[in-house]
Amino acid sequence: MMALCCNDIVAGYEPGLPIVRGASISVRRAEIFAILGPNGAGKSTLVKAIAGLVPILSGTVMLGDEDITAVPAHRMIGRGLAFVPQTENIFANLTVADNIDLAASIMKVDKRRRLPEIDDLFPDLARQKGLVAGRLSGGQRQMLACARALVTSPRVLMLDEPSAGLSPRLVGAVFDNLRQVRATGVTIVLVEQNVKAALALADRATVLVEGKDRITGPSGDLVSDAEIAALYFGHGGAGKAA
Amino acid sequence: MLQLIADGLIVGSVISLGAIGVTMTYSILRFANFAHGELLTWGAYLTLTVLGFVVALGGAGPMQPIGPFSFGWPLLAALAAAAVMTALLALLVDWLLFERLRAHGTAIVLVIASFGAALAMRNLLQFIYGTLPDYYSREIQIAIRLVPRDVMGGMRITPDQLFVLALTAVTVVLLHLFLTYTTLGKAMRATAHNPALARLTGIDVRAVIRAAWVIGAVLAAIAGVFSGLTVQIRPGLGFDLLLPLFAAAILGGIGSVYGAVAGGLIVGLAESLSVPLFGAEYRAATAFLVLIAILLVRPTGLFGERN
Numbered sequence: 210m211m212a213l214c215c216n217d218i219v220a221g222y223e224p225g226l227p228i229v230r231g232a233s234i235s236v237r238r239a240e241i242f243a244i245l246g247p248n249g250a251g252k253s254t255l256v257k258a259i260a261g262l263v264p265i266l267s268g269t270v271m272l273g274d275e276d277i278t279a280v281p282a283h284r285m286i287g288r289g290l291a292f293v294p295q296t297e298n299i300f301a302n303l304t305v306a307d308n309i310d311l312a313a314s315i316m317k318v319d320k321r322r323r324l325p326e327i328d329d330l331f332p333d334l335a336r337q338k339g340l341v342a343g344r345l346s347g348g349q350r351q352m353l354a355c356a357r358a359l360v361t362s363p364r365v366l367m368l369d370e371p372s373a374g375l376s377p378r379l380v381g382a383v384f385d386n387l388r389q390v391r392a393t394g395v396t397i398v399l400v401e402q403n404v405k406a407a408l409a410l411a412d413r414a415t416v417l418v419e420g421k422d423r424i425t426g427p428s429g430d431l432v433s434d435a436e437i438a439a440l441y442f443g444h445g446g447a448g449k450a451a
Numbered sequence: 452m453l454q455l456i457a458d459g460l461i462v463g464s465v466i467s468l469g470a471i472g473v474t475m476t477y478s479i480l481r482f483a484n485f486a487h488g489e490l491l492t493w494g495a496y497l498t499l500t501v502l503g504f505v506v507a508l509g510g511a512g513p514m515q516p517i518g519p520f521s522f523g524w525p526l527l528a529a530l531a532a533a534a535v536m537t538a539l540l541a542l543l544v545d546w547l548l549f550e551r552l553r554a555h556g557t558a559i560v561l562v563i564a565s566f567g568a569a570l571a572m573r574n575l576l577q578f579i580y581g582t583l584p585d586y587y588s589r590e591i592q593i594a595i596r597l598v599p600r601d602v603m604g605g606m607r608i609t610p611d612q613l614f615v616l617a618l619t620a621v622t623v624v625l626l627h628l629f630l631t632y633t634t635l636g637k638a639m640r641a642t643a644h645n646p647a648l649a650r651l652t653g654i655d656v657r658a659v660i661r662a663a664w665v666i667g668a669v670l671a672a673i674a675g676v677f678s679g680l681t682v683q684i685r686p687g688l689g690f691d692l693l694l695p696l697f698a699a700a701i702l703g704g705i706g707s708v709y710g711a712v713a714g715g716l717i718v719g720l721a722e723s724l725s726v727p728l729f730g731a732e733y734r735a736a737t738a739f740l741v742l743i744a745i746l747l748v749r750p751t752g753l754f755g756e757r758n
């Protein structure tokens with residue numbers, strides 16, 4: 210069974226103006242799956258729709274064998290789906306500890322067991338629990354955003370461009386964290402602009418173009434795929450592909 | 452001088468409690484609720500009504516004062532009941548009006564709707580209670596001299612005024628503890644900062660909105676009763692305080708609870724200290740001069756987030 214399965218999703222911010230126009234993705238258990246595509250393709254809209262933040266006009270989203278198409282956003286973590294948005298993904302006005310604790314308290318997580326695991330995963334954060342999160346550096350913010358999402362032990366973790374705005378060294382650190390997270394059995398779906406790094410990290414990937422999944426396959430195949438090359442390097446997209 | 456400061460702090464307490472509600476609805480619902488003043492008025496009048504029942508049921512004639520205060524336990528019981536009723540009123544108005552507009556309307560639609568709600572609430576109140584002023588108690592209060600007359604003009608304060616100051620302080624401390632240490636309090640701060648992320652964190656934003664209305668309305672009822680206790684109960688009680696409430700909330704940095712408290716005290720002090728300078732008619736204008744002066748120096752208000 211697939212960990213996450215979207216069938217023919219149509220989604221958008223306003224009725225009659227779909228941004229995602231019939232996208233389908235199937236993500237296997239404990240794999241890292243990348244969603245690639247040019248600017249404005251609807252990648253963010255797709256993951257937001259899956260997370261319940263953007264209305265789904267048609268199609269279905271299955272999490273394991275549960276239909277979560279109509280589940281409101283605040284119930285998603287209870288179902289086992291966590292999402293880290295691209296920007297503003299931490300509560301800058303709360304402490305690091307409160308950022309992590311809040312979801313745990315709401316979901317009645319056994320904190321005595323789970324918080325040490327999170328501390329092990331993000332030792333950098335463990336040392337700064339009392340700090341107001343707004344004072345963290347860019348890389349630490351991204352880690353806090355992941356920690357906040359992971360504390361409820363989701364089955365599937367979705368991230369929107371976790372490498373955006375980070376130096377190559379920090380991107381490496383964040384991606385290493387994601388590998389560790391996957392090693393604990395969590396399925397990871399990430400949207401990435403950074404095609405090379407994403408394909409190096411992911412097991413499989415899909416390329417979304419104009420709201421539809423154009424090509425899907427193992428990362429190794431996509432690296433050498435001519436169509437990807439055309440999409441990213443051919444039509445003046447070289448700058449964004451980095 | 453000292454006397455003016457004491458008077459200013461008492462008015463400031465009422466403004467602070469009201470401004471907390473304004474700033475809270477603003478930070479969570481993202482609109483300036485001009486009907487908030489009416490919650491103060493309704494709180495004051497509902498307390499008066501419940502007080503009538505409590506005293507009648509007690510059958511002991513007029514309310515027996517506690518110690519030096521002008522009021523007795525019946526008033527406190529009535530305030531507690533009226534605070535609950537005011538909270539229900541706020542939830543009702545939200546359900547009837549704001550919730551429907553939130554789904555589609557922009558902030559300005561909500562603001563204008565809140566003007567309408569204010570008018571409706573005030574007219575309904577006048578229809579029920581009439582327009583004459585009223586009092587919780589006819590007891591005459593003897594002011595206590597705290598500072599002799601030869602020290603900076605001296606200071607006299609009534610026991611009721613001391614009670615208002617003390618209970619305001621207690622309320623603000625309790626609210627601080629609630630927002631800092633409870634899950635609901637943290638969820639409210641999280642929602643104020645970023646509603647979408649709050650939902651992703653498992654927070655039911657509708658529950659947070661209800662909590663904001665309840666807290667705002669309870670504090671409004673307390674402020675309304677304090678105003679009724681230290682001045683008088685009038686249908687215009689809340690409306691007349693509306694501009695000071697907003698001045699206080701903006702001065703403190705809209706969205707900041709502590710800013711609202713600080714802003715309320717500053718506005719109260721500014722109004723009171725301006726009386727000997729410009730006369731009582733211009734006290735409201737002084738609050739705005741202070742507001743403008745502070746915003747020129749700190750455009751986000753005293754405790755406002757910069758970004």
Ligand SMILES: Nc1ncnc2c1ncn2[C@@H]1O[C@H](COP(=O)(O)OP(=O)(O)OP(=O)(O)O)[C@@H](O)[C@H]1O
Pocket residue numbers: 222223228246247248249250251252253254255402
């Ligand atoms: N909140 C919104 N309201 C209305 N339209 C939006 C909103 N957010 C995005 N859009 C529109 O949806 C389209 C797709 O945007 P989306 O953010 O999903 O693309 P993306 O693939 O994530 O692009 P990027 O690589 O730039 O992040 C764009 O045309 C954008 O203008």
Ligand SMILES: [Mg+2]
Pocket residue numbers: 252253254295369
């Ligand atoms: Mg995007």
